[in-house]
Amino acid sequence: MKVKCPACGASMSLDALIGHDEARAVLVELSGISDELVRGCLKYLGLFRPSEKDLTFARVAKLLGGLRPLMQAxxxxxxxxxxxxxxxxxxxxxxxxxxxxxxxxxxxxxxxTHGFLLETLTFWSPDKSSSPVSATLPQQPVQAVQTKLRSGARGLMEWADGTEP
Structure with missing residues (x-):
C-alpha cells in the first residue's frame, strides 16, 4: 500500500516502512505515546535534524527510545x-x-541531547499549562490509547516480524 507524506508529498510503500527494521522501531516507540504527545514530540525531534541532511530512522528511534521511558515515568x-x-x-x-x-x-x-528539553521541564508547574483542554480533562496516563490504526499497525509489524498472534 502506498502512502503519501503530508509534509513533503513523498510517496512510500507502507510495507517497505514496516519491513525496514529502523522504521519499524520508530513506529514501535511512537505507539507508546499518546496522540497529542506524538505531534509535539515529532516537531521537537525536527530540532535534531542537521540542515544539510535528513534524520535517519535509527536516530529517530534512538531519540524516541530515550524520551518514552521518561514520559511514562x-x-x-x-x-x-x-x-x-x-x-x-x-x-x-x-x-x-x-x-x-x-x-x-x-x-x-x-x-x-534532550538536555534543553529536560531543563525546560524543571520549570513546569500545573498553572503553566496553557491549553484549556488539558486543564478540564482528567489526568490521562501516558499509556497510549488503543485505536484501530495502532492495532492495525501493530498487527502489520507482528506479521512483518513473523510473530503473528
Missing part, C-alpha cells in the same frame, strides 16, 4: 532532584522548546 531527575513530568508538562515543554527556537534562543542547532 511521569517524573524526571535533574541535578539529583526529582521533578513532576505529567503529560501536560511534556506538552508544555515541547511548546517552550519550539518557541525558544522560533525566538532565536537556541544557539546550537541541531540539538544533540
Amino acid at each position: 511521569g517524573q524526571i531527575s535533574r541535578n539529583r532532584q526529582s521533578y513532576p513530568a505529567p503529560r501536560e508538562a511534556w506538552l508544555w515543554a515541547f511548546e517552550q522548546v519550539l518557541a525558544a527556537r522560533d525566538a532565536g534562543k537556541l544557539n546550537r542547532l541541531p540539538l544533540t
Whole structure:
C-alpha cells in the first residue's frame, strides 16, 4: 500500500516502512505515546535534524527510545532532584522548546541531547499549562490509547516480524 507524506508529498510503500527494521522501531516507540504527545514530540525531534541532511530512522528511534521511558515515568531527575513530568508538562515543554527556537534562543542547532528539553521541564508547574483542554480533562496516563490504526499497525509489524498472534 502506498502512502503519501503530508509534509513533503513523498510517496512510500507502507510495507517497505514496516519491513525496514529502523522504521519499524520508530513506529514501535511512537505507539507508546499518546496522540497529542506524538505531534509535539515529532516537531521537537525536527530540532535534531542537521540542515544539510535528513534524520535517519535509527536516530529517530534512538531519540524516541530515550524520551518514552521518561514520559511514562511521569517524573524526571535533574541535578539529583526529582521533578513532576505529567503529560501536560511534556506538552508544555515541547511548546517552550519550539518557541525558544522560533525566538532565536537556541544557539546550537541541531540539538544533540534532550538536555534543553529536560531543563525546560524543571520549570513546569500545573498553572503553566496553557491549553484549556488539558486543564478540564482528567489526568490521562501516558499509556497510549488503543485505536484501530495502532492495532492495525501493530498487527502489520507482528506479521512483518513473523510473530503473528
